[in-house]
Amino acid sequence: MQKRKASLVTIAMPLMLSLLCAAQSGKVESIGPLTDNAVPDQVRQSLEAKGYRITLDDPKPSCELWLRKGVPAQANKNTELAYPQFAESTLLGVIHFSQAAADFRGHTIPSGFYTLRYELIPDDGNHLGVAPNRDFVLAIPAQSDLDANATFKFQELVTMSAKTAGTKHPTALSLPPADKPSPGTVARDDQDHWIFSTHLTLASGEELPFALIVKGTAQQ
Numbered sequence: 001m002q003k004r005k006a007s008l009v010t011i012a013m014p015l016m017l018s019l020l021c022a023a024q025s026g027k028v029e030s031i032g033p034l035t036d037n038a039v040p041d042q043v044r045q046s047l048e049a050k051g052y053r054i055t056l057d058d059p060k061p062s063c064e065l066w067l068r069k070g071v072p073a074q075a076n077k078n079t080e081l082a083y084p085q086f087a088e089s090t091l092l093g094v095i096h097f098s099q100a101a102a103d104f105r106g107h108t109i110p111s112g113f114y115t116l117r118y119e120l121i122p123d124d125g126n127h128l129g130v131a132p133n134r135d136f137v138l139a140i141p142a143q144s145d146l147d148a149n150a151t152f153k154f155q156e157l158v159t160m161s162a163k164t165a166g167t168k169h170p171t172a173l174s175l176p177p178a179d180k181p182s183p184g185t186v187a188r189d190d191q192d193h194w195i196f197s198t199h200l201t202l203a204s205g206e207e208l209p210f211a212l213i214v215k216g217t218a219q220q
Helices: 002-024 154-165
Strands: 027-031 051-055 063-067 091-097 112-120 135-141 172-174 185-188 194-201 207-215
Touching: 027 185, 051 194, 063 194, 063 207, 091 135, 112 154, 135 154, 172 207
Parallel strands: none
Antiparallel strands: 027 051, 051 063, 063 091, 091 112, 112 135, 135 172, 185 194, 194 207
16 A cells, blocks of 8 residues: 555656646747738848747737847946846837736736837836836837837837836836846746746847746736
């Protein structure tokens, strides 16, 4: 009887571990170029020829993501930032939500295509403790963002992004630090954040580790 129980435990343990890993990891599929006319042609031409389809804890894909090729970078030694290489308002990619989603503040993002531009949380008392780091991308309705190389002042970008959720606040997705280049993976952390990890190719040809919280809100 004892041997039978031991055998059942031996069989059950790998199954439980497998189910646990499946609950913590989603699925990333490689997809072709972005061709939808909902995104301006000049922006589409700035993107990599392949994208990512990301599926989390729902059978339906959570989102599709295309990253910019040859991302402009700057020499910035600010070690307080996760991505000091990027100038504020730099276009990093385009995301598509086939169904309503939510940003890092919990604001609703309607289904559709959005450009993602790099921005920093203001370093002031009003935003203290919002996130562990200041690095974010702001989601902007793609049809209103016509030029991949355009640059915007902070308030201009906030106004553009606020149209996404129809609030006074920009629609923001958090960029946590990334350790090493990845071919494209997604996993859930202990704060219930789904983090997509890959690499961005800079204009210099360097591959920069990159991570984006595609689902999950700030801890209250």
